[in-house]
Amino acid sequence: MKILAIFFFVLLLFIFPQKLHSPETETINVFFYEVSNQGEDILSSYSITIPYWLNTQQRAFIVFNEIFNNFDPDKMIYAPPNVQVLDVFFHPYEAHLILNVSDEILNYGGTHFEYRLVNKLLKNAGNIPGVGYFTVLIEGRREHLPEGIKIHEIRVY
DSSP: OHHHHHHHHHHHHHHSHHHHHOOSEEEEEEEEEEEOTTSOEEEEEEEEEEETTOOHHHHHHHHHHHHHHOOOTTTOBTSOTTOOEEEEEEETTTTEEEEEEOGGGGOSOHHHHHHHHHHHHHHHHHTSTTOOEEEEEETTBOOBOTTSOBOSSEEOO
16 A cells, blocks of 8 residues: 555656646846946846746846836946836747837936946846847837947847
């Protein structure tokens, strides 16, 4: 009888392994720049926990809202204030993530800030599983940033 019970338990482990071993949450790193004591930029990250059952589009929405809605100035430099994530779309067959943000993203200063902002957006998009291409739309339009960087259809890997 004990052998039969052990056999059924082992059989259940093989039939339903995801139910017994799947975590209910997973972590994704959010990358940001901070200024060191010497004044140079340092790329850092911290982890956020999200439910594992979310799809790529929902994960991206959480990550980019974390970037633009985090009020810790030490962690979120190079993200202009008051930027709203309007929409996030993911096309799985093309591995293409599209982020639509408000035009407040244009409220920053100079080339140094633009480069760091684009780098931070790309690093975070590339950290989301399944994303291969990344596009940023500003109020639904494909625009260049003020210093000239094109932020649409960028390959992240």
